[in-house]
Amino acid sequence: MNLFQVLNGVTFAALLFIVASGFTLIFGLLRIVNLAHGALYLLGGYFGYSIASWSGSFAIGIAGAMAGIAIFGLLLEGGLLRFVRGHELRQVLLTVGVAFVINDMALVVWGGDSFTVPIPDFLMGAVQIGPVFYPKYRVFVFGAGVLVFVLLWLLMNKTRLGVMIRAGVDDAEMVEACGINIRKIYLWTFLLGAALAGLGGVIGGAFLSLYPSADAEILVFSLAVVIIGGRGSLPGAAIGALLVGLLNSIGQVMFPELAYFVIFGPMAALLAFRPLGLFGKTA
Amino acid sequence: MSTLLSSAARTASPRSALGLLVAIIAVMALMPTFLPTYHVSVLTQILIFGVFAMSIDILAGYAGRTSLGHGAIFGTATYVVLYTVTQYGLPLWAAIIISVLAATVLAAIFAALAIRTTGVYFLLLTLALGMIVWGICLRWSVVTGGENGIRGDIRPVEIGDALSFYYVTLVCTVVLTFAMWRFIRSPFGLTLSGIRDSAGRMRSLGYDVSLHLFLGFVMSGFFAGLAGALYALFNNFVSPSTVALTQSVTGLLMAIVGGVGTLFGALIGSFVMITLENFVSYYTQRWPTVLGLVFIFTMIFAPAGVLGTIRALRSRRRG
Numbered sequence A: 001m002n003l004f005q006v007l008n009g010v011t012f013a014a015l016l017f018i019v020a021s022g023f024t025l026i027f028g029l030l031r032i033v034n035l036a037h038g039a040l041y042l043l044g045g046y047f048g049y050s051i052a053s054w055s056g057s058f059a060i061g062i063a064g065a066m067a068g069i070a071i072f073g074l075l076l077e078g079g080l081l082r083f084v085r086g087h088e089l090r091q092v093l094l095t096v097g098v099a100f101v102i103n104d105m106a107l108v109v110w111g112g113d114s115f116t117v118p119i120p121d122f123l124m125g126a127v128q129i130g131p132v133f134y135p136k137y138r139v140f141v142f143g144a145g146v147l148v149f150v151l152l153w154l155l156m157n158k159t160r161l162g163v164m165i166r167a168g169v170d171d172a173e174m175v176e177a178c179g180i181n182i183r184k185i186y187l188w189t190f191l192l193g194a195a196l197a198g199l200g201g202v203i204g205g206a207f208l209s210l211y212p213s214a215d216a217e218i219l220v221f222s223l224a225v226v227i228i229g230g231r232g233s234l235p236g237a238a239i240g241a242l243l244v245g246l247l248n249s250i251g252q253v254m255f256p257e258l259a260y261f262v263i264f265g266p267m268a269a270l271l272a273f274r275p276l277g278l279f280g281k282t283a
Numbered sequence B: 001m002s003t004l005l006s007s008a009a010r011t012a013s014p015r016s017a018l019g020l021l022v023a024i025i026a027v028m029a030l031m032p033t034f035l036p037t038y039h040v041s042v043l044t045q046i047l048i049f050g051v052f053a054m055s056i057d058i059l060a061g062y063a064g065r066t067s068l069g070h071g072a073i074f075g076t077a078t079y080v081v082l083y084t085v086t087q088y089g090l091p092l093w094a095a096i097i098i099s100v101l102a103a104t105v106l107a108a109i110f111a112a113l114a115i116r117t118t119g120v121y122f123l124l125l126t127l128a129l130g131m132i133v134w135g136i137c138l139r140w141s142v143v144t145g146g147e148n149g150i151r152g153d154i155r156p157v158e159i160g161d162a163l164s165f166y167y168v169t170l171v172c173t174v175v176l177t178f179a180m181w182r183f184i185r186s187p188f189g190l191t192l193s194g195i196r197d198s199a200g201r202m203r204s205l206g207y208d209v210s211l212h213l214f215l216g217f218v219m220s221g222f223f224a225g226l227a228g229a230l231y232a233l234f235n236n237f238v239s240p241s242t243v244a245l246t247q248s249v250t251g252l253l254m255a256i257v258g259g260v261g262t263l264f265g266a267l268i269g270s271f272v273m274i275t276l277e278n279f280v281s282y283y284t285q286r287w288p289t290v291l292g293l294v295f296i297f298t299m300i301f302a303p304a305g306v307l308g309t310i311r312a313l314r315s316r317r318r319g
Helices: A003-030 A037-055 A058-084 A088-110 A136-158 A160-170 A172-177 A182-205 A214-229 A234-254 A256-273 B014-033 B037-062 B070-088 B092-114 B119-139 B162-185 B187-197 B199-204 B209-235 B245-258 B265-283 B287-301 B305-318
Strands: A126-129 A132-135
Touching: A003 A037, A003 A132, A003 A136, A003 A160, A003 A182, A003 A214, A003 A234, A037 A058, A037 A088, A037 A182, A037 A214, A058 A088, A058 A182, A058 B287, A088 B119, A088 B245, A088 B287, A126 A136, A132 A136, A136 A160, A136 A182, A136 A234, A160 A172, A160 A182, A172 A182, A182 A214, A214 A234, A214 A256, A214 B119, A234 A256, A256 B119, B014 B037, B014 B162, B037 B070, B037 B162, B037 B187, B037 B209, B037 B245, B037 B265, B070 B092, B070 B119, B070 B209, B070 B245, B092 B119, B092 B209, B119 B245, B162 B187, B162 B209, B187 B199, B187 B209, B199 B209, B245 B265, B245 B287, B245 B305, B265 B287, B265 B305
Parallel strands: none
Antiparallel strands: A126 A132
16 A cells, blocks of 8 residues: 555545535435435536537536536426425435436437546646655545535535524424425535536546446445445545545555455444444434 | 335235235246247246345335345345356256355345344445445456356256246246245234334334344345346346346335235236336337336335235225
8 A cells, every 4th residue: 555545545535525425415404315416426427528528628517517417406306306205215216216317318328438528738747746646637636625525614614504404404394493494405405415416527537437337336435435424414424435435445456356345344344333324313 | 214115004815815826826827828938038037026026025015124235135146056057067956055045144244234224224225235246246357257247058958948947937936925925924024014113112022123124134135045046047147237236226116116015016016117128128228217217207106006006995995
C-alpha cells in the first residue's frame, strides 16, 4: 500500500461522498431508499458526456447534468412516488422499476460502449504530491468532494431550509404541525439529492468511465457508505465514504478478484454492533 | 413497521386450495401433449422460477422480511452445480447436494447479518449482500469464468429431452410446493407469521424471535438453492446475470404479482412474468423497460397481487 494507492482511495471516497450524500439525504428525510440513485448517477454521466462534448465545456456539462437529473428527480418524486407515499417497501420497489426503465432507455440512446466525459485542459496532466506524480483531475475530484461537504454542511446548519430538513429527519409530523409545508421540503430535498447523483455521474464519468453496469457498481458502494454511516447523516456519509474508498483501494491491491468482499467484512462487523450504522438514529 | 405489501386475508380454506392444486397438477401434467417443444421448456422455466418465487414469499409473506438478495442464493447453487460437475466431474446427485448446501450456508451468512434489521434496512442489507456475490462472480474469473460464465452439458441423457425434464421438474415442483406449504403451516411457520405481525408480542410470549427469523431465512434459502440447482440442469449455463440484482428483483416481483403471503400466488406470478417476457421478447428487445414498468404499475395499482386481490374480494363479499 503506497501513497499513490492511498490517494486513489481518498479521491474515490470523495466521489462516493458526492453520490452517497444525495442518497442519504433522501433516505434520511423522506425515508425513501432510492434504488434508482445509481441509474440517476449513470444518466447524469451520460448527460454530462453529451453536453460537454457538444458545448466543449466541462462546466456546462456539469450544470446541464445536474439540472437534467434534478428534473428527473422532480418527475420521480412528484409523478410516481407520491402515489405510494407512506409505504416504505412499495416506494423502494417502485424505484427499482424506475432504475430498470432508465438503464434500458440509456442503453437505447447511448448504446453499450463505454464513454469518458471530456475534461478541460487545465485538469489534465499530473501534479507532484510528496514523492509521487498524481493526476490533477483526481485532485480536482477530491476538492469537489470537500466543497460539496462544506456546502451541504452550511446548507444543513446555517440556512432555514437546512433547519427544516434536520427537523424533518427527526420528526416530520411535528414540523408539519408547526405550519411548515413538509411536502415542499421533501421535494427540494429530493431535487438536491438527485442533482448530487447527476454531479457524481459527470465527475465519476470522467475518470471511471460510463458503461451500462456502472450504475449497479456505484449503487452498491453508496449503499455500503450509507449502511456504515447511518441514515441521513452527512458526517456518517463522509466517514463511510472514506472507509469504503480506502478499503476498496486496499482490496484492489491485495485481492483484486475479491475487492467487493473487502468492503463487506467491516460492514458486517459494524452491523453486528450498530445495526443502524455509525450515526444512525432510530426511525 | 414491516407491514407487508399485501394486506389481504391470508387464510384460505386448505381443502379447497388443495383441490384446486390437484386440478392444476393434472392440467400441468397434460399440458405438453398440446404444446410444441419450445413451450414445454417455457413451462419448465415457469415451474423453476415459481419455486424460487415461493422461497422468497416464505420470507416476504410469512416472516415479513422482504429480501432482495435471493437471486444470489439461487444463483450460487447454479454456479456450484455447474462448477463441480465441469471441473471435478462430480456425479450429478453429489453436485446438487453440495450446491444446495452451499446456498443454505450462504443464506445462513445473509441471515446472521440481516435478521437484526427490519423493513427497508433488511431490504438494503440483503441487496448489498447479494450484490457482493454478484461482484465476486463477475470478477473472480478463475473460478466463475467472469462474464463468460460456465457452460456444461450436465443433464443426464435419460432426462435429456425437454419433455422428460419437464416431468422431472413438475414432480420436484409439486414435492417442494407441498414441503413449503407444510413449512408455513407448521407451528414454526405460524410462529414466523406471529413475528411478522408483532415481533414484540411474540418475544414477550417467550419465543426466540431472532432464532426463528434466522431459521426461517435459512429454510427460505434452502428452497431457493433447490430451485437454483434445478435451473442449472435446465439451462446448462450460468453467468453473473443469474446472481444479479435483476434475478432477485424478478423473483420478488413474481411473488408480488401473484400476491405476497399467498405462497401459491408465486407460481401464478412466475407464469405471468415468464409468459410476458416471452411475449414481449418476440416483438422487442426492451424487456427490461417492460419489467420496470410492470414493477411501477404493480406498486402503484396492485400491490396485493392476483391472489391477494381475489382473496380480498372474496372476504369482502363474505363479510
